[in-house]
Amino acid sequence: MQLAFVLVEPKVPENVGAAARALKTMGFGQLWIVNSQVHREPAAGWVAHGSDDILAAVRAYDSLEAVRADADLLIGTSAKARHGKRELYTPKALQVLLGNKGDTVAQAALVFGREDRGLSNEELASCDLVTGIPLAVSYPSLNLGQAVMLYAYALSGLRLDAAAETAAVGQWTALRDRLQVLLPSLDVAPDSKLYQWALERLPLLADKDVRFLHTLCQNIEKKMR
Structure with a gap:
């Protein structure tokens, strides 16, 4: 960094x-x-x-x-x-x-x-x-x-x-972009408190947490498809 x-x-x-x-x-x-x-x-x-x-x-x-x-x-x-x-x-x-x-x-x-x-x-x-x-x-x-x-x-x-x-960087930015697409598809509106809270807490995550959430998002996206 x-x-x-x-x-x-x-x-x-x-x-x-x-x-x-x-x-x-x-x-x-x-x-x-x-x-x-x-x-x-x-x-x-x-x-x-x-x-x-x-x-x-x-x-x-x-x-x-x-x-x-x-x-x-x-x-x-x-x-x-x-x-x-x-x-x-x-x-x-x-x-x-x-x-x-x-x-x-x-x-x-x-x-x-x-x-x-x-x-x-x-x-x-x-x-x-x-x-x-x-x-x-x-x-x-x-x-x-x-x-x-x-x-x-x-x-x-x-x-x-x-x-x-x-190096393999940019995973945090990619996760932020990913959630901005995924959350509305789960009926979490961008103006909702849940959406805002999720994006506000996102910068606090450590590297291993970011990788875990990428995996979780991937599984949710597969299930939705």
Whole structure:
């Protein structure tokens, strides 16, 4: 699995530089930026200090939807529960979840919102999981560079396989697509609580659980035919 850190519409170049430096010191290399060019400004390079290669390799996107197309697992960050997801996972819990994915996920993406207002409810709803950092007080909140540093530190123990794309990956995405077809055929409507609950719990599964559910789905599909 590979893990990308995604910044949505950052406005302060120093924050992007700080994020690049955080990734470099914690052993990560993928920085994706949505709808912003501030990483090209000199101030970003000044703060990056030794992690210019991270800035130079930034992958730019026009929208979060475009990021979704390149990521098997999309994880949104939020300071509070203001979205439709039932669970808000801590960085420590997220590290355990990602560590259990094995080779079922090729590319995961951790998404950070704008400095002034974070991610919108619609953007969070498009994510498979939502994570947040427990704070002793609500305000002042962490700035973007600090948040990236804390997550990079918390997730630094993950085993990232550079050759993951050549392995038997993508089983989690395939299972999600499979259930989106299978559940309605079992009279579980997409707007039902059961359908939504099933897809919301799906990202929590470990690799062996994903393989088991593929087998179960296959047996159900054969029985239906």
